[in-house]
Amino acid sequence: MAGVGNPQQTDDRQRMNDDTLLYRQVHPSWIVDGVATSLTFLPSRQHQYLLSVYDGDKIDPEAAWNHYHGELGLTSEGVLAVSVAECDDLQLPARPDPEPFPEHAVIDFTGLSNSKRERKADRLKAIANERGWLFRP
Amino acid sequence: MEALPHRSHTQAHSDASPTTAPDEGRNMQNHPLRLDSVQHVISPRPRDVPARLDEFRDMQDGWYESWGIAPKREGLDWLSTAFERYYPDDVPLPYTYPNPEGSVRMEWSAGNNAVILEINLDAHSAEWLWFDRDSDDEFERTLDMDESADWQWLASEIRSKLTTGNA
Numbered sequence A: 001m002a003g004v005g006n007p008q009q010t011d012d013r014q015r016m017n018d019d020t021l022l023y024r025q026v027h028p029s030w031i032v033d034g035v036a037t038s039l040t041f042l043p044s045r046q047h048q049y050l051l052s053v054y055d056g057d058k059i060d061p062e063a064a065w066n067h068y069h070g071e072l073g074l075t076s077e078g079v080l081a082v083s084v085a086e087c088d089d090l091q092l093p094a095r096p097d098p099e100p101f102p103e104h105a106v107i108d109f110t111g112l113s114n115s116k117r118e119r120k121a122d123r124l125k126a127i128a129n130e131r132g133w134l135f136r137p
Numbered sequence B: 001m002e003a004l005p006h007r008s009h010t011q012a013h014s015d016a017s018p019t020t021a022p023d024e025g026r027n028m029q030n031h032p033l034r035l036d037s038v039q040h041v042i043s044p045r046p047r048d049v050p051a052r053l054d055e056f057r058d059m060q061d062g063w064y065e066s067w068g069i070a071p072k073r074e075g076l077d078w079l080s081t082a083f084e085r086y087y088p089d090d091v092p093l094p095y096t097y098p099n100p101e102g103s104v105r106m107e108w109s110a111g112n113n114a115v116i117l118e119i120n121l122d123a124h125s126a127e128w129l130w131f132d133r134d135s136d137d138e139f140e141r142t143l144d145m146d147e148s149a150d151w152q153w154l155a156s157e158i159r160s161k162l163t164t165g166n167a
Helices: A010-011 A062-072 A084-089 A114-131 B035-042 B047-057 B071-088 B147-163
Strands: A019-026 A050-056 A077-082 A095-096 A104-108 B095-098 B103-110 B115-120 B123-133 B138-144
Touching: A019 A062, A050 A062, A062 A077, A062 A095, A062 B123, A077 A084, A077 A114, A084 A095, A114 B123, A114 B138, B047 B071, B047 B095, B071 B103, B071 B147, B115 B147, B123 B147, B138 B147
Parallel strands: none
Antiparallel strands: A019 A050, A019 A077, A050 A104, A095 A104, B095 B103, B103 B115, B115 B123, B123 B138
């Protein structure tokens, strides 16, 4: 789902601000005891270490889930979120990436070692779990 | 400090298998509904590792965002057997998850200590990562999961780092 950079990135980035929430869909196998694993926020080599998220300024949590499950046909137990500011605090740039679809964005983990990716994913997981589910079907 | 469950001598792993509906059809991913049924059941003992591995057995390629690689059954069989054989009863149990790259991931956490074990089911190896959330302290190591000595090392590290909350 991760796409390449957008030539209008600067203009789009202005629409994301510190309070913008970035939604992650959580696979059911990644929830135990009601808590999501840090795998939820760990980017894959498959996608060049760009973590796909939904831009919360462009779509609400339920609509994001409906898009993910209904239109893309993918499995999600629900929606968790971190903010752009929380990503910035971890030195993880977030930016719109509308190439796959308009509400798509990415959190950029490129250039990090394995342990740093894991640490940051662990921290994002804690933040998101603390915030709680934004939507569960 | 987080209280972590331990495996009891009387714990039966197979009876923790989630109830699975008959294969009544397919979901939007054209996967058997049994898969979704399995995934939506709350395991009665979520840290029962063999039971969790059983839950992964019916996963199919494409399970995660259409690209996830299903863990191979023979690999799950191997890991379940090895875990039963080598993991001491007195050591805190992990949470266990499928990784879309085809591996199995185990996670332990207590206080500021986090341990992640990524297990390669083909190579019977694992990548160990421990880190202290409150400092830059961390340690990585590759383990041979066919070697009892490496299981012993793993168990010793879990005991020392997660039962006291200290590095």
